Amino acid sequence: MVNYKDLGLVNTREMFAKAIDGGYAIPAFNFNNMEQLQAIIKACAETKSPVILQVSSGARKYANQTLLRYMAEGAVEYAKELGWEHPQICLHLDHGDTFELCKSCVDFGFSSVMIDGSSLPYEENIALTKKVVDYAHQYDVTVEAELGVLAGVEDDVVAEESHYTKPEEVIDFATRTGCDSLAISIGTSHGAYKFKPEQCTRDPKTGKLVPPPLAFDVLEEVEKKLPGFPIVLHGSSSVPQEYVDIINSHGGNLPDAVGIPEDQLRKAAKSAVCKINIDSDSRLAFTAAVRKVFAEKPGEFDPRKYCGPARDEMTKLYKHKIIEVLGSDGKAE
Numbered sequence: 001m002v003n004y005k006d007l008g009l010v011n012t013r014e015m016f017a018k019a020i021d022g023g024y025a026i027p028a029f030n031f032n033n034m035e036q037l038q039a040i041i042k043a044c045a046e047t048k049s050p051v052i053l054q055v056s057s058g059a060r061k062y063a064n065q066t067l068l069r070y071m072a073e074g075a076v077e078y079a080k081e082l083g084w085e086h087p088q089i090c091l092h093l094d095h096g097d098t099f100e101l102c103k104s105c106v107d108f109g110f111s112s113v114m115i116d117g118s119s120l121p122y123e124e125n126i127a128l129t130k131k132v133v134d135y136a137h138q139y140d141v142t143v144e145a146e147l148g149v150l151a152g153v154e155d156d157v158v159a160e161e162s163h164y165t166k167p168e169e170v171i172d173f174a175t176r177t178g179c180d181s182l183a184i185s186i187g188t189s190h191g192a193y194k195f196k197p198e199q200c201t202r203d204p205k206t207g208k209l210v211p212p213p214l215a216f217d218v219l220e221e222v223e224k225k226l227p228g229f230p231i232v233l234h235g236s237s238s239v240p241q242e243y244v245d246i247i248n249s250h251g252g253n254l255p256d257a258v259g260i261p262e263d264q265l266r267k268a269a270k271s272a273v274c275k276i277n278i279d280s281d282s283r284l285a286f287t288a289a290v291r292k293v294f295a296e297k298p299g300e301f302d303p304r305k306y307c308g309p310a311r312d313e314m315t316k317l318y319k320h321k322i323i324e325v326l327g328s329d330g331k332a333e
């Protein structure tokens, strides 16, 4: 048994309480490799932003769960070395699908876990979530649950259609499970193709796709039912067109990739939404930077010469999200 507190990590309880009071949201960034983690920590240390480091099932398969956990432990020390006196770093399991997986993360030093029972029938989702909460709370590990279904593809999480969260269920769900935060479905979705072209309109000037707006009415209803309760948005990348354009003009092929406009996320961050998950945008930043180096310097074969620029581009992206979208800068001195 490893307690996350001994690793210098924090759970989400205080972060979320402050974020709701302060009208901002905590960034939840996924990480799969060293460059990505360096970029996240550098961006957060420079902006003094609390952060949630997320480990997905795809990341566990790619990089190994044990290694990722030790990397997160190293991240705390790295943050201090960068001059961040009191780093507020949470290590979170993204989309845990079984009790056993959540338990193994709790036992191994994660400070927060998500149990995603959203694809299960309502009562089964409650039973599974409660089981995880009962275990995790013994060690002061916080638990995120999900109600409603997000469309899109994220590692092993695949859903054809989205189903908005039903506001009439949230009180019963939160009370009976004891979960600490709730991921809801209001129209965000996983991946870089969040909407089909037929769900969007086209900007007559640029010809680019304009996605449908998020269901803020559903969010408002949820907030009314659970005042002050932490709400989470998954699938909230914006798919910056400048990265898509760099990728496409340097040998890539990402037709009609589209995300959630940042003004909508800015609005959400000011509400009870206190955790916003961003993954695809950093993949795009990384890929754009690498493709550019490969196109401009075909003779380059030192991975540091293309992973380095990719890391710099991700750092820039994370800082932009923290300062311009989530408003979490300066919240963890």
Ligand SMILES: [Zn+2]
Pocket: 095, 154, 190, 234, 235, 277
């Ligand atoms: Zn997700």
